[in-house]
Amino acid sequence: MGRTPCCDKVGLKRGPWTPEEDKKLLAYIELHGHGSWRALPAKAGLQRCGKSCRLRWTNYLRPDIKRGKFSLQEEQTIIQLHALLGNRWSAIATHLPKRTDNEIKNYWNTHLKKRLANMGIDPVTHKPKNDALLSIDGHSKNAANLTHMAQWESARLEAEARLVRQSKLLRSNSLPHKLTSPAPAPAVPASASPPPCLDMLKAWSDSIAGLGGDLESPTSTLSYSDNAPPSTAFVEFVPSSGSCDGGVLEKEEQFPTHFPEFKNGMEDTLSFPSGLQDWTVSAVDDRWTPEPFRSGGHEITHVNGGSFMEKFTDQLVSNSSGGRSGGDSDYYEDNKNYWNSILNLVNSSPPDSPML
């Protein structure tokens, strides 16, 4: 049995919206809020279906939308979140508060996907196309762990996105907004926009800081809003069982032994990845420097964050016109850095999670 259409399409206008239609929709929502989208067109005097009105509002007319060119940081955020979340544009959009999922999706499909492909990175898997190098010895194990972590984070971010949607719904239902014009100031200030984040990695590194480690990250290049504080720490995954050469090993703890409160808060909805208990935590200073890999357990290592992001940024820019440079040995480092940057991004999510 077929699904009934969302609205009676006979006699309803389709295609591009006219300024008059925009004005009507804005005026109605300003006065009454959107309420039921299905009922809105008739009340607002529009010959459109409710779905079309909702899309027009959410993708174009909403006052808290930033339009125009994507910044480099936004590009990085999209790429990294896409690596974690895949084509979950709505979830990605929650981390770019002033961008719509549709806009991000379009930007990905028309710009970023091609750029990654030019860099030799598969835009679907976010792995180097020549992935054979990763299967050498322990490298495959590391890659598997990273993938595992990414999958786990993906689930967590989805849960976050759901919470954000719920809170947005509550906000939107409290309309009417105070709209001023088709291009007004945001009704929701940027400071209220940062996505909530119950971030395992963040809680983790914060807890480490509480144990005596100085994990303040001085060089996060990511920002989520004009008013959001900089990220608190960068976390880096490095397979290692030994001491941390060239770094400062502040404390090593087994997760989740020292974070029962965090674990208790999470386990209702998420299970911990099986390999997670094997990861230990350490802190190192200064910029990324390639180290030989060690066998055994894994360290989660804190570093200052600028180097990779700068490098990645450079690559993005330089590769927009051609292939990647560097020898094969760079592939693995690049891949590792790539995933590290993704985890760093997650870690630098704003701290005001309603779940915390």
Add this chain to the structure above:
DNA sequence: AACCAGGGCAACCGCATACAG
């Protein structure tokens, strides 16, 4: 100047999910 091809983006379609009765 005219035509064509490709890119970019707004909008639509249909499935998935949430929710109310």
Add this chain to the structure above:
DNA sequence: CCTGTATGCGGTTGCCCTGGT
């Protein structure tokens, strides 16, 4: 719990613009 409806989401389409020939 079941069913129908509303809304959200991701994939896709099609129009418009721009640059090349």
